[in-house]
Amino acid sequence: LPCARARTEGETVPVDSCALVHPAPSAAAALRIGLLGLGQVGAAVAARVPALAPGGRRLTIAAALVRDPASRQRPEGIPIVTRIDDVFARRPDVIVEVLGGVEPARTLVLEAIARRIPIVTANKSLLAHCGDELLAAARLAGVPLRCEASVVAGLPFLSSIARRHAFRSSLVSFSGIVNGTTNFVLSRMEGTGADYDAALDEARRRGFAEPDPTSDVQGIDALEKLVVLLRHLVPASVDPRAIEVDGIVAVTADDLRRARGLGGTIKPVVHAAWGAGGLEAFAGPAFVPREHPLARLEGVTNGVALRDRSGHSLLFAGPGAGPDVTAATILDDVAAALDAVTERPVEAERREASHGRVAAPATGWLITLDGSRPLPSGPEVADLLGSCGVWIERAVYERGDTAGPASFLTYACSRDRVQAAMRAIEAAACCRASAWRALRGDA
């Protein structure tokens, strides 16, 4: 990816910490938005603009940039353009970027920053892959860059936490459900026993999944949002390619049934923990015990559970997406970006955790065994797992004896060990072995 790392290694700047030299717009004149992208979210922003006036001011869309003007419905009274220069020519007070994807969004945002125009973006891909570059450019130019709508769009908490140093410095870990599509799919599979394809079809029919849901079901969307969360909450600047990611495609209704037997469910989570030992993180489906705050977030609901060093648990939960809630969050960011014209910069912070190194954590695992042939007995499985350094914390044998289908929760160990144990079991018993990471109730 074409993202230069413009800042010193180890230096991380919270996202909305930009010094400001852009002149304050007049409160009397309508504030002009340059809208990049006119998809579902862009259209919702355009639709809300005439009705809404954050901070008592009028807003207007100066121009909307689209790739192909013929392919779009044209909202009334909004100039549609196809070249970025035609946006800049209309002198926007703020750029709202809702194109999605890295390019051309990156190039266009950099051009806007060079012209000292404040930026509001909902684009987690852009932030995950080019956050360092964009923030460095924005900081240098003294331009605010707001991105509250990029993660859990319906629930504003990201930028306020990023600015609260004492609060944030007490945090040690977080777990989140940040992708509504996959939470819906797994919730339906859990609730109705539907298989993956049927649940995904229902999500599509109800508008909860894209026609091409690859980015969601393979965990890419959650991974990119995890990177944005790390930047705001740790803060750490991490390359998404350095983080373990897994999709939900392989989760079966039977896995969910077994998770229930072990006192929990499987949720599409992101997780990170940090401290003296460095930063650990992963994105993927994980066993979540019933007592964990994320276990109760059903359907398309998103949430982020934070933990502080005293063991306090904090939960932010709400709608993750949807054009209307995203548009509201974007318009509040517009107001904040325009208010920020006189904000003081937050000092850059240096921390061990912000070097961009990230490890896959040792966690517990949910292991399920299936096969047509007789399965190994409990003591045999325990012996095989133990020989790989994987220790069982809890087991459920479905036939009441020890030789039927079985599921296990293990104590914390590395992915390498569990994968070696899976291979050993599959070789010894000719069965299918699956392993999913497991969160603890207090993590």
Next chain:
Amino acid sequence: LPCARARTEGETVPVDSCALVHPAPSAAAALRIGLLGLGQVGAAVAARVPALAPGGRRLTIAAALVRDPASRQRPEGIPIVTRIDDVFARRPDVIVEVLGGVEPARTLVLEAIARRIPIVTANKSLLAHCGDELLAAARLAGVPLRCEASVVAGLPFLSSIARRHAFRSSLVSFSGIVNGTTNFVLSRMEGTGADYDAALDEARRRGFAEPDPTSDVQGIDALEKLVVLLRHLVPASVDPRAIEVDGIVAVTADDLRRARGLGGTIKPVVHAAWGAGGLEAFAGPAFVPREHPLARLEGVTNGVALRDRSGHSLLFAGPGAGPDVTAATILDDVAAALDAVTERPVEAERREASHGRVAAPATGWLITLDGSRPLPSGPEVADLLGSCGVWIERAVYERGDTAGPASFLTYACSRDRVQAAMRAIEAAACCRASAWRALRGDA
């Protein structure tokens, strides 16, 4: 109470929306806090100050004001004074007010505002009773006034929502648990079957209740926090004396058992709903169905559940109090107040709901009947209630017939009707009848 209403009726200003003319303190010099009060929270602020540097800056306590210097442990290196002029003489950059109560806090804060010193307060009594007066004075003087620690101190969300106009304007109601002491007491009664006195004793032993818990158990603390929430979330300026308030003193373990039989529990809640019909609110114990997000908040945990006009539910949950989390929130407010030196004012907003009128809502009710004599049968109770305009939605008869102890959930009706119905039943059947408000799962 001696609070002048300095602003025009109907004009409400979100709490941290102050214009600013106070000069920006130098980033190099240590920033000086004038600390008013040195109780548990004040001592925790003093203890954190040397270790912590929000925004990369050093902080120092310029002076701590106490009533009686002999009665306090004296934190090392902090000048203790007993007269406010000795605080001002040390030229504080910011005043942190943690005295609690209305006076002398009000007078001292007004003096600080007159000297154009930014204010951070955790004092919900002060804000509930004198919020209009203090905010008008702060606004006139161009001084920031921050109060994130006054409600759900461990979970910063109040000021960020107050500033997000598009988000806030989509809200239609909220329910909250904002008092940890009473949530702990009812949780223990529910979990262990302990009676009220035993549960309160345990709360005292574990440091979750004051030696004199009157303000908590009579609902005063929750009521004052409700007023602060109304100011930030609606926004509405309401006199606390205009709001229905009830304590938890009369809740019995038996009431909690019956609530469980009806699919919920009793929680110490605050609730408000607003719209074209005006503003409704109450503070007091209420039946909360199991599916409601507040039903799962146990022990001293606090939380606020918001609802928007599309039916989305949002939850903010976390520790409500405790010296350490409160001190962290206060210090973040200090940083924000000092950053705010160049913030633009948010325009004052005018709304129907902000006139200060507040009604007691029509809600469902949990009604319980007890007595040594035979109780009236189900049809008899339904007839008595119905004659007062109170209609049963769900009934549980404990002996399997209709003449034993019984509990009912009713459809929504006014407090007047329910009180009339209670009197009618008690007169007719010589039994004890209790009625608690009931939230719906989606409210």
